[in-house]
Amino acid sequence: MNSYRPHRSTSKSTGARDQQRAEAVQADPEAAARAIVLRRLTLSPRTRSELAASLDERLIPIDIREKVLDRFTEVGLIDDASLATSFTDNRRERQGWSRRAIERKLRERGIDRDLVATVLQEVSGKDELATATALVRGRWKRVGALDPVTRQRRLVSMLARRGYSYSVSADAIKVVDDEFTIDLDSK
Numbered sequence: 001m002n003s004y005r006p007h008r009s010t011s012k013s014t015g016a017r018d019q020q021r022a023e024a025v026q027a028d029p030e031a032a033a034r035a036i037v038l039r040r041l042t043l044s045p046r047t048r049s050e051l052a053a054s055l056d057e058r059l060i061p062i063d064i065r066e067k068v069l070d071r072f073t074e075v076g077l078i079d080d081a082s083l084a085t086s087f088t089d090n091r092r093e094r095q096g097w098s099r100r101a102i103e104r105k106l107r108e109r110g111i112d113r114d115l116v117a118t119v120l121q122e123v124s125g126k127d128e129l130a131t132a133t134a135l136v137r138g139r140w141k142r143v144g145a146l147d148p149v150t151r152q153r154r155l156v157s158m159l160a161r162r163g164y165s166y167s168v169s170a171d172a173i174k175v176v177d178d179e180f181t182i183d184l185d186s187k
Helices: 010-027 029-043 048-057 062-074 080-095 099-108 113-120 125-143 148-161 166-186
Strands: none
Touching: 029 048, 029 062, 048 062, 080 099, 080 113, 099 113, 125 148, 125 166, 148 166
């Protein structure tokens, strides 16, 4: 039996769906706002700013938007501080992002500048160098045999994509280069 199902046309269904959503917002804007926020939070944690933008797109009145967002914040479903902390930890430990890259992304997501500064205070210059050094060690197997200029260029580029400054990149590369030079000399 053939299980192929053709893609349905979206032109009519999208228009009908938009019409139904507009009617739902007009009928009970507060219930519509709660449904929108719950649907967005089901996918992943969101900042208050991101949720406000979603409500603005659906033409939810500002007073109702603020009332719904305040209530969700009150019950703990919207928490920019914990989102910023977990985002920072995740990006630093799993993906090796720099403070600068994390700060830029948090600001893009609408998190308050003071809150971003508070969260990033926990990341010291030593932590930043240690993370960059770990990234260089992980990449060294692929670039260690290259000539020094090419190796330096590739490693600096890799670190720059994660937001590290040239000085941190150069220090991390020097640490790893010295480690591998010592290892080669001792063998």
